[in-house]
């Protein structure tokens with residue numbers, strides 16, 4: 001049972017405040033209400049204190065204090081997690097938003113970023129050198145949570161997941177010690193953080209391999225939702241046989257309004273968001289089969305890479321209600337396609353959607369046990385998103401997500417991408433790591449035996465018995 005900040009001895013909090021350069025925010029402070037908010041407005045938690053860290057020393061002080069006082073401890077990177085894992089009730093939030101920087105080494109294409117940096121900040125700093133770090137979409141998402149869970153994006157088929165481009169990390173452990181983890185140093189820890197989430201410590205800095213990506217050819221094509229099953233069948237074949245430079249996630253969605261033309265507004269569609277990161281002279285030829293499928297709307301063309309990364313920022317500002325459900329899929333067969341079409345026709349609110357992200361290509365070229373990310377053989381990471389600004393619609397969008405997921409789950413691989421999950425219990429976490437779970441539990445036992453870092457998709461430290469027999 002964790003202690004509450006409000007029950008700490010008088011002077012304890014002042015003692016911590018004297019050790020940190022950043023801010024210690026308490027419920028009585030004017031900045032508290034804003035500081036406790038996360039991206040998903042469905043999450044309404046009231047931590048006992050928020051430490052806005054400026055540097056590694058602040059993180060060490062906060063970790064040692066939380067551990068000594070027995071506080072429930074949440075770590076906040078970008079605050080985007082659907083399940084709200086960047087905040088907790090009563091305990092301490094270690095907020096990394098003051099540790100945001102990006103340094104690009106032009107000679108080696110290595111990029112060093114602070115643990116609280118957002119994707120948009122990385123794209124901004126790398127694009128000027130014609131480089132990109134493979135990561136996800138929506139520029140306000142934090143690299144911390146995204147990278148530690150895997151990191152799927154437009155460059156995954158060409159360059160792999162974000163973790164496949166992680167070279168090194170600096171980590172504050174549960175005992176306050178700082179370690180560098182890479183292939184040579186603390187290799188077990190380096191293995192575990194490439195998919196195992198925030199379970200093993202607080203990453204204060206990441207070093208990534210970037211790649212030459214300047215302009216891409218991308219955008220959106222739409223077909224009537226009644227064609228979902230047909231378009232998915234064609235897409236499944238097309239994307240899996242296209243060069244790895246071509247990415248495109250398929251979705252069921254509603255066109256919410258401008259900038260789309262008025263006749264499309266508030267209608268449901270099967271859509272594909274494309275991103276081709278190859279030689280642009282080949283783009284038109286590559287897209288000719290897409291055009292041959294006669295989309296009712298097409299808006300594709302050359303654009304700077306950061307532009308496609310930010311394309312949906314305006315649609316999804318912070319402060320909306322979100323409910324997520326997810327699974328991996330190794331096929332997109334007729335029954336699953338029918339489920340998508342059926343639920344696509346019943347999208348409950350204009351911003352609610354389903355996405356299937358292709359993870360073939362470079363993602364699958366890496367062995368299943370080379371990192372904790374166990375579903376490398378899968379073809380798609382799927383996510384069903386119930387989204388709306390109005391809290392009164394929360395029950396409606398949650399019910400749609402759950403029933404859609406239940407109808408689809410029988411056609412899935414059984415586990416999900418941890419970054420697309422809500423808090424769904426230990427068995428779901430175990431099934432999402434599959435055969436890599438036991439090794440993660442052993443490493444958790446070594447680096448965080450008391451499970452200080454448990455506000456996450458939690459991996460329980462292996463027990464003595466499991467450690468001996470394992």
Ligand SMILES: Cc1cc2nc3c(=O)[nH]c(=O)nc-3n(C[C@H](O)[C@H](O)[C@H](O)COP(=O)(O)OP(=O)(O)OC[C@H]3O[C@@H](n4cnc5c(N)ncnc54)[C@H](O)[C@@H]3O)c2cc1C
Nearest residue numbers: 077078079080081086115136137142144145146152198203
């Ligand atoms: C709009 C939107 C778009 C998204 N798009 C994508 C996408 O394209 N691809 C994709 O793969 N995912 C995507 N995601 C999912 C995203 O990867 C997860 O939500 C992820 O958890 C976000 O990380 P964060 O740092 O912003 O979150 P937070 O809520 O701050 O943290 C999430 C978890 O990570 C831990 N954590 C964060 N930073 C650190 C750190 N530095 N050290 C240790 N632990 C840390 C936290 O403790 C918590 O458990 C998206 C999410 C949203 C809301």
